[in-house]
Amino acid sequence: MAITRETFPLPDVSNPFLAPFFDGAAKGELLITRCRLCDVLVWYPEESCPTCSNDLEWVQVSGRATLFSWAVVRRPFLPAFEDMVPFVTALVALDEDPHVRLCSFIVDVDPEPLSIDSPVEVVFRPLQFATVPGQFVIVPMFKPAEM
Numbered sequence: 001m002a003i004t005r006e007t008f009p010l011p012d013v014s015n016p017f018l019a020p021f022f023d024g025a026a027k028g029e030l031l032i033t034r035c036r037l038c039d040v041l042v043w044y045p046e047e048s049c050p051t052c053s054n055d056l057e058w059v060q061v062s063g064r065a066t067l068f069s070w071a072v073v074r075r076p077f078l079p080a081f082e083d084m085v086p087f088v089t090a091l092v093a094l095d096e097d098p099h100v101r102l103c104s105f106i107v108d109v110d111p112e113p114l115s116i117d118s119p120v121e122v123v124f125r126p127l128q129f130a131t132v133p134g135q136f137v138i139v140p141m142f143k144p145a146e147m
C-alpha cells in the first residue's frame with residue numbers, strides 16, 4: 001500500500017478513532033477508551049466494547065506504567081528517522097491494567113540500564129521529523145519514574 005499522507009510518519013490526528021487521544025495529549029492528558037458498562041480499558045480504540053458490545057468512553061489514566069518490552073533503534077529505516085537515532089521504542093503496560101500496552105518512546109534515559117517491569121511515567125513531547133518541516137504532534141512518551 002502506498003503511503004500518500006504528506007505528513008507521514010506523523011500520526012494522522014484527524015483519524016476519528018484517535019483524535020481524542022491526540023487532543024488529550026496536547027493538553028497533557030493520557031486518554032484511553034473504557035467501556036461504559038463493564039469498566040474495562042480497551043486499547044486500541046474500537047467501535048464498541050469487545051467484551052459486552054457496549055459504548056466506549058475516553059477516560060484519563062495516571063500515566064504510570066511499567067516497561068513491558070523495548071528496542072533500541074540505531075539504524076533509521078526511513079529518512080525521517082535519521083535525526084532521531086538512537087532512540088528507544090517500547091511497549092509500556094499501564095498501572096490501571098497491565099493488559100493495556102501502549103506503543104511509545106522511552107526518553108530521558110540511556111538505553112543500556114533499562115530493565116523489564118521498571119516503572120515509567122508519561123511525559124508529553126512533540127514528535128517531529130525533518131522530512132515534515134514545521135509540523136509536529138504532541139504525543140505521550142515515557143521516562144523512568146521518579147522514585
Ligand SMILES: [Zn+2]
Pocket residue numbers: 035036037038039040049050051052053054
Ligand atoms: Zn464492556
